[in-house]
Amino acid sequence: MLGNFSYCNPTKLYFGDDSLKFLGNELKKYGDNVLLVYGGGSIKRNGIYEDVIEILRAAGKNVAELPGVMPNPTLQKLYEGIEAARKQRTDMILAVGGGSVCDYAKALSVSVNCSEDPWDKYFIRFEEPECETLPVGCVLTMAGTGSEMNAGAVITNPEKKLKIGHVFADEKIMPRFSILNPKYTLTLPKYQMVAGVYDIFNHICEQYFSGDDDNTSDYISEGLMRSLLHSSRKAVKDPLNYEARSNLMWTATWALNTLVAKGKSCDWMIHMLGQSVGAMTNATHGMTLAAVSLQYYRHILTYALPKFARFAANVWDVCVNGKTEEEIAREGLAAMEGWMKHLGLVMNITELGATKEMIPDLVKGTLILKGGYKVLDESEVAEIFRRSL
Structure with missing residues (x-):
């Protein structure tokens, strides 16, 4: 570290x-x-x-x-x-x-x-x-x-x-x-439950996708993500599964109590993008994150290929044999997309009430941070919103 x-x-x-x-x-x-x-x-x-x-x-x-x-x-x-x-x-x-x-x-x-x-x-x-x-x-x-x-x-x-x-x-x-x-x-509607699941997942990702050093925090994050994936699938199948719901609750706490942020610069741009959508539409927070995540990650992928490839292998069990680093990384994001759809997450901001006409205000409401692998400019923010419609 x-x-x-x-x-x-x-x-x-x-x-x-x-x-x-x-x-x-x-x-x-x-x-x-x-x-x-x-x-x-x-x-x-x-x-x-x-x-x-x-x-x-x-x-x-x-x-x-x-x-x-x-x-x-x-x-x-x-x-x-x-x-x-x-x-x-x-x-x-x-x-x-x-x-x-x-x-x-x-x-x-x-x-x-x-x-x-x-x-x-x-x-x-x-x-x-x-x-x-x-x-x-x-x-x-x-x-x-x-x-x-x-x-x-x-x-x-x-x-x-x-x-x-x-x-x-x-x-x-x-x-x-x-x-x-x-x-x-246990009594939460499925929509709220899965929105919370993605909020947990993205909290970990915002901290994970930063830095190039060999960092203990990244190993902890990968373990938390794997636990979350396992428990979320069980909870979607059986919402009354106490063990699965207890694991989700415990993972949520450790995802954002600053432990896995130690030694990290942290990204938080998905939160900035999602919060701008939330301010305009009053949409559920976790769903705003889900709706912009994949387009943001695909945008910054080439700036952080080693980390995205590691994410694919260690979190999503992508086989790396005979593949380029970029192929591994993109396969990891495809696996992530499949999991998101399985949960029933919102995958675009249009479904949350955002429109093409809102994009200038969405850009204006997005704070640009510098902790991730790529510092965005306003034109890139606008393009990510357009692709997220």
Whole structure:
């Protein structure tokens, strides 16, 4: 491994079908006023809400509720949360839901005591908080984002047609604890499940497809990807397979808790492309990634043939005998495409509501990063979107 790095991840995880019972012990560490943040109401239908409320009451907490966090949390919703937390004098934020709810809770954590506009400070200037931040705990109900064990937050500004993520540098912004019960994911519709699967896969790829050195992180990534492929096929065949769903949930956490990013420059351009699509269409995050991935990878393939060939051989079991490096690499992407279609992923942005006329705005909303094998220019971004229609 080349370069220098530090690693710290303070999030405490409770994993398994009995994991919620540890919530009460964690709540004792924080003040009396808890802001309960959740999404559209599925936690009330499946009984998770009542279980959490019962534990909060038993812990003697004063609970204020903030429902309605949407899949792509908006700036207006962030402002609403700031007002609610200030009114309650919130001591801690408890997020119950998927990655969007966890992302939102962290964005709220750094904004409640901030005197500046959070959009400008955190998502335009990418500054770090100078104010006191609120502790966050998560009860995860969907596997995919890895938000339960990192310091990232993504907020959408519909007015400006921008969806921007900020990975904060300070580990205190990571959730103090996260509860991961795979049973909570069993009732998800297939569309959401497979979108989460691809989000996991792409998180690993964004870190894997960078650098040319012999890096331990790449070997870990390949193992995670192989596990994900195995479990995703089992879960699509039998959505109630607890073992498969538990493996997906655990892989999601390790895909984006910064472990496999160590020693890597990281790419993240698929996320930039996908988030631009999401800002324009409000489409499901994992599907926006799936819709642009293959066209992006085919575009950069010749700049990183050794890594794509390794990916084909070590992840997809492509036979390398008698083939050129490019043939191996392209066969690997073909295998990846077959797996994506088997899952039922969206394979183009047209299906998500994007049109040819949107391409100038999609390009404008795409942040161009420099961590991958090819730094794109705007004409290349436009071409990738055109091929993704």
